[in-house]
Amino acid sequence: xxxxxxxxxxxxxxxKLCGKTAVGPxxxxxxxxxxxxxxxxxxxxxxxxxxxxxxxxxxSSLAPAYRGFVLWLAAIVLALxxxxxxxxxxxx
Ligand SMILES: [Zn+2]
Ligand SMILES: [Zn+2]
Numbered sequence: 684x685x686x687x688x689x690x691x692x693x694x695x696x697x698x699k700l701c702g703k704t705a706v707g708p709x710x711x712x713x714x715x716x717x718x719x720x721x722x723x724x725x726x727x728x729x730x731x732x733x734x735x736x737x738x739x740x741x742x743s744s745l746a747p748a749y750r751g752f753v754l755w756l757a758a759i760v761l762a763l764x765x766x767x768x769x770x771x772x773x774x775x
Contacts, residue, residue: 698719
């Protein structure tokens with residue numbers, strides 16, 4: 684009879700997206716993913732598998748530019764705030 688107890692049994696991990704047998708962990712979030720739910724990304728000499736969730740959240744090429752833009756914007760806001768504070772302090 685098939686038992687519901689599965690702990691301590693099969694070492695094969697299941698894909699976190701579709702539940703199939705995983706082929707390896709995601710290079711970013713380290714969750715097990717199967718071959719259908721990951722994208723292969725070449726990084727240097729190695730090829731990484733990144734799950735589709737991580738690809739969607741911050742793809743391989745878009746993420747650095749977007750993050751850089753946000754940092755650039757934050758730097759400008761901080762600089763403007765510092766200038767405003769300096770002007771207010773000088774006028775005081
Ligand atoms: Zn899958
Ligand atoms: Zn992932």
